[in-house]
Amino acid sequence: DVKVTQSSRYLVKRTGEKVFLECVQDMDHENMFWYRQDPGLGLRLIYFSYDVKMKEKGDIPEGYSVSREKKERFSLILESASTNQTSMYLCASRDTGKQRQPQHFGDGTRLSIL
Amino acid sequence: AQSVAQPEDQVNVAEGNPLTVKCTYSVSGNPYLFWYVQYPNRGLQFLLKYITGDNLVKGSYGFEAEFNKSQTSFHLKKPSALVSDSALYFCAVREISGSARQLTFGSGTQLTVLP
Numbered sequence: 001d002v003k004v005t006q007s008s009r010y011l012v013k014r015t016g017e018k019v020f021l022e023c024v025q026d027m028d029h030e031n032m033f034w035y036r037q038d039p040g041l042g043l044r045l046i047y048f049s050y051d052v053k054m055k056e057k058g059d060i061p062e063g064y065s066v067s068r069e070k071k072e073r074f075s076l077i078l079e080s081a082s083t084n085q086t087s088m089y090l091c092a093s094r095d096t097g098k099q100r101q102p103q104h105f106g107d108g109t110r111l112s113i114l
Numbered sequence: 115a116q117s118v119a120q121p122e123d124q125v126n127v128a129e130g131n132p133l134t135v136k137c138t139y140s141v142s143g144n145p146y147l148f149w150y151v152q153y154p155n156r157g158l159q160f161l162l163k164y165i166t167g168d169n170l171v172k173g174s175y176g177f178e179a180e181f182n183k184s185q186t187s188f189h190l191k192k193p194s195a196l197v198s199d200s201a202l203y204f205c206a207v208r209e210i211s212g213s214a215r216q217l218t219f220g221s222g223t224q225l226t227v228l229p
Binding site for chain 1: 123146149150155156158159160163165172204215216219220221222
Protein backbone atom coordinates (compact mmCIF):
# COMPACT_ATOMS: atom_id res chain seq x y z
CA ASP A 1 0.00 0.00 0.00
CA VAL A 2 1.02 3.54 -0.71
CA LYS A 3 1.94 5.47 2.39
CA VAL A 4 1.91 9.25 2.45
CA THR A 5 3.20 10.66 5.72
CA GLN A 6 2.75 14.20 6.91
CA SER A 7 5.21 15.15 9.63
CA SER A 8 2.75 16.82 12.01
CA ARG A 9 -0.89 16.10 12.77
CA TYR A 10 -1.40 19.33 14.69
CA LEU A 11 0.63 22.53 14.56
CA VAL A 12 0.20 25.89 16.26
CA LYS A 13 2.17 28.90 15.02
CA ARG A 14 2.09 32.65 15.39
CA THR A 15 1.30 35.33 12.83
CA GLY A 16 4.35 36.27 10.79
CA GLU A 17 6.25 33.05 11.40
CA LYS A 18 7.67 31.03 8.53
CA VAL A 19 6.01 27.61 8.64
CA PHE A 20 7.14 24.37 7.02
CA LEU A 21 4.80 21.44 6.39
CA GLU A 22 6.52 18.24 5.31
CA CYS A 23 5.19 15.32 3.29
CA VAL A 24 6.92 12.06 2.39
CA GLN A 25 5.66 9.24 0.14
CA ASP A 26 7.16 5.77 -0.13
CA MET A 27 5.98 4.59 -3.57
CA ASP A 28 8.32 6.46 -5.89
CA HIS A 29 5.46 8.59 -7.24
CA GLU A 30 6.56 11.53 -9.32
CA ASN A 31 3.36 13.55 -8.83
CA MET A 32 2.74 15.21 -5.48
CA PHE A 33 0.12 17.73 -4.36
CA TRP A 34 -0.73 20.12 -1.53
CA TYR A 35 -4.35 20.98 -0.75
CA ARG A 36 -6.08 22.92 1.94
CA GLN A 37 -9.45 21.80 3.22
CA ASP A 38 -11.97 24.23 4.70
CA PRO A 39 -15.58 23.48 5.73
CA GLY A 40 -18.00 24.03 2.88
CA LEU A 41 -15.21 24.62 0.37
CA GLY A 42 -13.95 21.10 -0.15
CA LEU A 43 -10.32 20.67 -1.18
CA ARG A 44 -8.50 23.45 -2.98
CA LEU A 45 -5.19 22.83 -4.74
CA ILE A 46 -2.33 25.04 -3.57
CA TYR A 47 0.65 23.67 -5.51
CA PHE A 48 1.65 20.49 -7.26
CA SER A 49 4.83 18.95 -8.58
CA TYR A 50 5.40 16.58 -11.50
CA ASP A 51 9.03 15.85 -10.73
CA VAL A 52 11.98 16.82 -8.59
CA LYS A 53 12.57 20.57 -8.63
CA MET A 54 9.43 21.08 -10.69
CA LYS A 55 6.39 22.88 -9.35
CA GLU A 56 3.23 24.44 -10.63
CA LYS A 57 0.70 26.74 -9.03
CA GLY A 58 -2.70 25.41 -8.22
CA ASP A 59 -5.85 27.40 -7.59
CA ILE A 60 -4.78 29.26 -4.43
CA PRO A 61 -0.96 29.66 -4.35
CA GLU A 62 -0.87 33.13 -2.79
CA GLY A 63 1.06 33.20 0.47
CA TYR A 64 2.57 29.75 -0.10
CA SER A 65 5.63 28.26 -1.73
CA VAL A 66 6.86 24.69 -2.15
CA SER A 67 10.08 22.74 -2.35
CA ARG A 68 10.77 19.41 -4.01
CA GLU A 69 14.48 18.62 -3.66
CA LYS A 70 13.97 14.84 -3.48
CA LYS A 71 11.43 12.71 -5.22
CA GLU A 72 9.85 11.36 -2.07
CA ARG A 73 9.51 14.69 -0.23
CA PHE A 74 7.30 17.68 -0.98
CA SER A 75 7.34 20.62 1.43
CA LEU A 76 4.80 23.40 1.75
CA ILE A 77 6.07 26.73 3.07
CA LEU A 78 4.03 29.55 4.51
CA GLU A 79 6.36 32.48 4.03
CA SER A 80 4.72 34.72 6.65
CA ALA A 81 1.83 32.96 8.33
CA SER A 82 -1.48 34.76 8.67
CA THR A 83 -4.64 33.85 10.56
CA ASN A 84 -6.51 33.17 7.30
CA GLN A 85 -4.13 30.30 6.67
CA THR A 86 -5.56 28.39 9.63
CA SER A 87 -6.81 25.22 7.96
CA MET A 88 -6.39 21.50 7.39
CA TYR A 89 -3.58 20.81 4.93
CA LEU A 90 -3.53 17.58 2.93
CA CYS A 91 -0.70 16.12 0.90
CA ALA A 92 -1.24 13.56 -1.86
CA SER A 93 0.78 11.59 -4.40
CA ARG A 94 0.01 9.73 -7.63
CA ASP A 95 1.68 7.50 -10.23
CA THR A 96 3.26 9.37 -13.14
CA GLY A 97 1.61 9.04 -16.52
CA LYS A 98 -1.28 7.12 -15.08
CA GLN A 99 -3.89 9.81 -15.16
CA ARG A 100 -6.52 7.24 -14.38
CA GLN A 101 -4.97 6.32 -11.05
CA PRO A 102 -6.31 7.91 -7.88
CA GLN A 103 -4.35 10.19 -5.64
CA HIS A 104 -3.22 8.81 -2.28
CA PHE A 105 -3.57 11.13 0.70
CA GLY A 106 -1.80 11.65 3.99
CA ASP A 107 -3.75 12.08 7.21
CA GLY A 108 -3.45 15.85 7.14
CA THR A 109 -1.92 18.60 9.26
CA ARG A 110 -4.32 20.79 11.20
CA LEU A 111 -2.58 24.16 11.34
CA SER A 112 -3.65 26.97 13.63
CA ILE A 113 -2.18 30.45 13.23
CA LEU A 114 -2.62 32.63 16.31
CA ALA B 115 -13.49 24.98 -17.01
CA GLN B 116 -14.38 21.92 -15.00
CA SER B 117 -16.53 21.93 -11.89
CA VAL B 118 -18.36 19.57 -9.59
CA ALA B 119 -21.34 20.12 -7.30
CA GLN B 120 -22.52 18.17 -4.29
CA PRO B 121 -25.92 19.70 -3.64
CA GLU B 122 -26.39 18.24 -0.16
CA ASP B 123 -24.18 19.28 2.73
CA GLN B 124 -25.71 16.62 4.96
CA VAL B 125 -27.44 13.29 4.31
CA ASN B 126 -29.04 11.24 7.09
CA VAL B 127 -30.16 7.66 6.61
CA ALA B 128 -31.21 4.85 8.92
CA GLU B 129 -28.99 1.80 9.21
CA GLY B 130 -30.04 -0.90 6.75
CA ASN B 131 -31.67 1.55 4.35
CA PRO B 132 -30.24 2.38 0.94
CA LEU B 133 -28.18 5.54 0.69
CA THR B 134 -27.46 7.98 -2.13
CA VAL B 135 -24.95 10.83 -2.13
CA LYS B 136 -25.42 13.12 -5.11
CA CYS B 137 -22.79 14.57 -7.44
CA THR B 138 -23.13 16.51 -10.67
CA TYR B 139 -20.27 17.72 -12.82
CA SER B 140 -19.51 20.08 -15.65
CA VAL B 141 -16.81 19.55 -18.26
CA SER B 142 -16.46 20.45 -21.91
CA GLY B 143 -15.60 16.92 -23.03
CA ASN B 144 -15.57 13.56 -21.29
CA PRO B 145 -14.81 13.16 -17.58
CA TYR B 146 -12.80 11.07 -15.23
CA LEU B 147 -14.87 10.84 -12.03
CA PHE B 148 -13.84 9.79 -8.54
CA TRP B 149 -15.38 9.32 -5.10
CA TYR B 150 -13.35 9.64 -1.92
CA VAL B 151 -14.30 9.18 1.74
CA GLN B 152 -12.84 10.96 4.75
CA TYR B 153 -13.18 9.67 8.29
CA PRO B 154 -12.65 12.07 11.23
CA ASN B 155 -9.07 13.33 11.56
CA ARG B 156 -7.92 11.30 8.56
CA GLY B 157 -6.99 11.98 4.96
CA LEU B 158 -9.12 11.04 1.97
CA GLN B 159 -9.46 7.41 0.94
CA PHE B 160 -10.25 6.37 -2.62
CA LEU B 161 -13.60 4.59 -3.06
CA LEU B 162 -14.17 4.20 -6.79
CA LYS B 163 -13.67 5.76 -10.20
CA TYR B 164 -15.30 6.02 -13.60
CA ILE B 165 -13.06 6.17 -16.64
CA THR B 166 -14.91 4.49 -19.50
CA GLY B 167 -17.09 1.44 -19.95
CA ASP B 168 -19.98 0.33 -17.80
CA ASN B 169 -22.01 3.14 -16.32
CA LEU B 170 -22.33 1.30 -13.01
CA VAL B 171 -19.03 1.26 -11.16
CA LYS B 172 -18.41 -0.88 -8.09
CA GLY B 173 -15.94 0.15 -5.43
CA SER B 174 -14.75 -0.47 -1.91
CA TYR B 175 -16.93 -1.30 1.13
CA GLY B 176 -19.97 -2.18 -0.99
CA PHE B 177 -20.31 1.25 -2.58
CA GLU B 178 -21.21 1.78 -6.21
CA ALA B 179 -21.82 4.78 -8.41
CA GLU B 180 -23.79 5.32 -11.59
CA PHE B 181 -22.45 7.52 -14.35
CA ASN B 182 -25.23 9.30 -16.24
CA LYS B 183 -23.89 11.33 -19.14
CA SER B 184 -27.19 12.94 -20.12
CA GLN B 185 -27.73 14.21 -16.58
CA THR B 186 -24.00 14.84 -15.96
CA SER B 187 -24.28 13.00 -12.67
CA PHE B 188 -22.24 10.46 -10.75
CA HIS B 189 -24.25 9.58 -7.66
CA LEU B 190 -22.77 7.35 -4.98
CA LYS B 191 -25.00 4.54 -3.72
CA LYS B 192 -25.07 1.65 -1.29
CA PRO B 193 -27.96 -0.81 -0.95
CA SER B 194 -27.78 -1.12 2.85
CA ALA B 195 -26.11 1.54 4.98
CA LEU B 196 -23.95 0.79 8.03
CA VAL B 197 -23.29 3.07 10.99
CA SER B 198 -19.59 2.77 10.11
CA ASP B 199 -20.33 4.43 6.72
CA SER B 200 -20.81 7.72 8.56
CA ALA B 201 -18.14 10.03 7.12
CA LEU B 202 -17.49 12.93 4.76
CA TYR B 203 -17.73 12.06 1.07
CA PHE B 204 -16.12 13.94 -1.80
CA CYS B 205 -16.77 13.71 -5.52
CA ALA B 206 -14.00 14.81 -7.91
CA VAL B 207 -13.77 15.35 -11.67
CA ARG B 208 -11.09 15.84 -14.27
CA GLU B 209 -11.81 16.43 -17.92
CA ILE B 210 -10.08 13.99 -20.23
CA SER B 211 -7.76 15.97 -22.51
CA GLY B 212 -8.88 19.20 -20.94
CA SER B 213 -6.72 22.20 -20.14
CA ALA B 214 -7.08 21.68 -16.39
CA ARG B 215 -4.41 19.25 -15.35
CA GLN B 216 -5.72 18.27 -11.97
CA LEU B 217 -8.79 17.14 -10.11
CA THR B 218 -11.53 19.49 -9.02
CA PHE B 219 -13.25 18.42 -5.80
CA GLY B 220 -16.78 19.06 -4.63
CA SER B 221 -17.50 20.71 -1.30
CA GLY B 222 -18.27 17.41 0.41
CA THR B 223 -21.36 15.69 1.84
CA GLN B 224 -21.51 14.60 5.46
CA LEU B 225 -23.24 11.23 5.65
CA THR B 226 -24.72 10.17 9.00
CA VAL B 227 -26.12 6.67 9.36
CA LEU B 228 -28.42 6.43 12.35
CA PRO B 229 -28.61 3.17 14.32
